Structure formats: structure tokens, C-alpha cells
Amino acid sequence: xxxxxxxxxxxxxxxxxxxxxxxxxxxxxxxxxxxxxxxxxxxxxxxxxxxxxxxxxxxxxxxxxxxxxxxxxxxxxxxxxxxxxxxxxxxxxx
Numbered sequence: 735x736x737x738x739x740x741x742x743x744x745x746x747x748x749x750x751x752x753x754x755x756x757x758x759x760x761x762x763x764x765x766x767x768x769x770x771x772x773x774x775x776x777x778x779x780x781x782x783x784x785x786x787x788x789x790x791x792x793x794x795x796x797x798x799x800x801x802x803x804x805x806x807x808x809x810x811x812x813x814x815x816x817x818x819x820x821x822x823x824x825x826x827x828x
Contacts, residue, residue: 746774754787757794761785 747768755761769775779785 746776749775749777751777751779751783751785754784754790756787756790758786758791 749765749768751764755764765777768777
């Protein structure tokens with residue numbers, strides 16, 4: 735993705751997309767980078783390129799699911815005893 739000629743009188747901002755985005759979120763953010771605030775813009779994607787790389791997107795989704803499963807089944811590593819108030823000490827016998 736490359737933006738050129740940001741203040742051209744004729745075209746405004748030109749966004750050239752030369753490879754697919756890794757996920758739909760990246761595509762949405764990338765496309766929104768031009769034409770903000772009513773500026774003139776053009777978005778061009780080179781021929782034969784999908785907007786989102788489906789293989790990469792599925793791989794990212796699978797890794798996120800794998801992480802969520804491992805995080806939800808792992809034993810908690812937080813020591814909850816640190817939140818307990820210690821019992822008051824008894825005075826020493828004289």
C-alpha cells in the first residue's frame with residue numbers, strides 16, 4: 735500500500751494496493767486512510783489481487799482461537815493469597 739501526491743489538484747490522494755491485506759480489519763483501516771475529511775481520493779488495487787488474503791486471515795483466526803482456548807483452560811497463575819489480610823500478631827509473653 736502506497737499513498738502518493740497527497741495534495742494534487744486533479745486527483746487528491748491516490749492509494750495503490752499492491753498486495754492483499756492480512757485480514758478484513760487491516761483492509762478497512764487501510765482503505766480509510768485516504769479520503770478522510772472530504773479530501774478527493776482514488777483507491778487502486780492492482781489486477782489479480784484480492785483485497786484480503788483468505789489463507790492469512792484464516793491462519794490468524796485459528797491462532798486467536800487456539801490462544802483463547804489455551805487461556806481459558808490454563809490454571810490461573812495469580813496468587814490470590816496476596817489479597818488476604820494477615821491475622822494480627824499476638825503480643826509476646828513477658
